[in-house]
Amino acid sequence: MDFAAQHGAAFYAETGMPGSFTPEKFVDLWAKLIEAEIGVILGLRVDGEIVGALAAVVAPDIYDGRPTAHECFWYTIPTHRGTYPLRLIHAYKEWAVSKGVAKRDIRIACMEGANPDHLEDFYRKLGFKPLERHFYYAGD
Numbered sequence: 001m002d003f004a005a006q007h008g009a010a011f012y013a014e015t016g017m018p019g020s021f022t023p024e025k026f027v028d029l030w031a032k033l034i035e036a037e038i039g040v041i042l043g044l045r046v047d048g049e050i051v052g053a054l055a056a057v058v059a060p061d062i063y064d065g066r067p068t069a070h071e072c073f074w075y076t077i078p079t080h081r082g083t084y085p086l087r088l089i090h091a092y093k094e095w096a097v098s099k100g101v102a103k104r105d106i107r108i109a110c111m112e113g114a115n116p117d118h119l120e121d122f123y124r125k126l127g128f129k130p131l132e133r134h135f136y137y138a139g140d
Helices: 002-015 023-035 084-098 116-125
Strands: 039-046 049-060 067-076
Touching (some): 002 023
């Protein structure tokens, strides 16, 4: 789980998330989600080194209860961002389907601090369509 905390911290810093990243809290939460069999952290290994990770959860849809998958973070170190990250998305989709999620109910985020125009084009090429944009309160 240490590799995920390292990549989680890098993702957090690179995307400009508000607040602070606390590795101990991160590891504790993900251990519980994985133990409950509703969460997963997928690692991307290249030449024996873990160079990326994708974390996701499965939860019931709030309107009708069908299972939906939600990517929580997806990060690959900059030197391996060519075609390698695609492996994580394919593994995520396979995991979600194995959990009973219909392909149309697999969700992936596009963070504003992570080159959103490029990611949006990339996601569209993979068959994803925009669904919703989230905002956070940045006032006082």
